[in-house]
Amino acid sequence: MSSILTNNGAMVALQTLKSINTQLGDTQNVISTGKSVSSAKDNASIWAISKVMESDVKGFKGISDSLSLGESTLAVAASASETITDLLTDIKGKIVAAQEENVDRTKIQTDISALTDQINSVVGAAQFNGLNLIDGTSADDMKVLSSLDRSSDGSVSASHISVERQSLSVTTSASAQSFGTTDAADATAAAGYMSGTTATIADDAAYATGTNMTSVADGADETITVGSVAAGVSYQLQLSDLNINVVGGGSATGDRTFEYVAGADDSAQDVATNLKNQISSFFEAATDTGDYTVALGGTNGNEITISNDSGTAIDVGQRIQTGGTAGSSAASGGLGALSTIDVTSDAGATGALSAIDGLIKQSIDAAAAFGSAQGRVESQSDFVSTLTDSLKSGIGSMVDADMEETSARLQALQVQQQLGVQSLSMANQAPQSILSLFR
Known part of the structure; x- marks a missing residue:
């Protein structure tokens, strides 16, 4: 029926x-945006996931900037x-030069002050x-933002790389030790603190005359x-008749004094170790x-053994005094002990040797700590860059x-659209055939 x-x-x-027109419109939208899912109506779940990941990418861009700054x-x-x-190594060279005979220690001290x-x-x-990690003004760790961690429940937390500050300030409070001025009551009392082959001497005159000094023969x-x-309590050792190197070559006979004032927390091993280190540094320099060699021994590490293989005898003297003041430095460390180095005297020159080694170790440890942190930050920066690329690729x-x-789909739809228009045109022409029934 018509x-x-x-x-x-x-x-x-x-x-x-x-x-067809609807599909063609969607296809044209895909072409113009470059996205198959450009809004929530296209695919709500995929769109939501992509937006969360895009926010993470933005966050990691900020993290990358933080890592670059750190x-x-x-x-x-x-x-x-x-x-x-x-x-500090240059300063050590100056201190080593001050150990030799026939040098101008005053000028060496001037050079040390200039280097300080x-x-x-x-x-x-x-x-x-504006951030200084070595001036000692703060003990707080520097925290570098390193990651955003998203858990399975969607919550986000920040992670940091902590960098410990290292104080290398030369203005850090420090004081030199002050040797005691009161002799022990007698030789027996002195020997209770330190003893050797002979009784510990208790006055300066004994050093001058050689009284109570132990003679150590060649090979002994x-x-x-x-x-x-x-x-x-102040512990002092004197070595006499040593063959000490002279600037320009050769050697000369000389004496050296080594001192240490005990602190409240020092043990016998601490005292022995410090004196041994001073003597060892001098021998080497x-x-x-x-x-000459020196070694630490004993059950408790409190014995100092000095060996003579120089070809001639040397003398070893000992002295104990009370009422001294131990050297102190700020708890935060630093290089303040540089201000206490004074090579203008024999005792100051020998004490400076062991002191400078400790300061060099401190600066080396600081450089190593910063280098290690640098490696961590660089590694994390590379990871964040790679992770960001992976997230972008996933999105x-x-x-x-x-x-x-x-x-291809656009071309197919355009053809379908043309066919659809023709089909509609043909369908619209169908009622025209009814007119022929009324002619």
């Missing part, structure tokens, strides 16, 4: 054409620490964007035992290798359009 009121063919053709700050601190280590000022200048300049040893320890795989497929 009807001029209801054209089923036209209705079908019209719905088909509407569907890396630059650490690079400055590490470079400064290495420079300070070099300057240079270290102070380096410390002051070692800042990046002398063992000195540190006994009781109390705060302020100012005498020929093999002439793209979910929402980006396949442009080859979209191009």
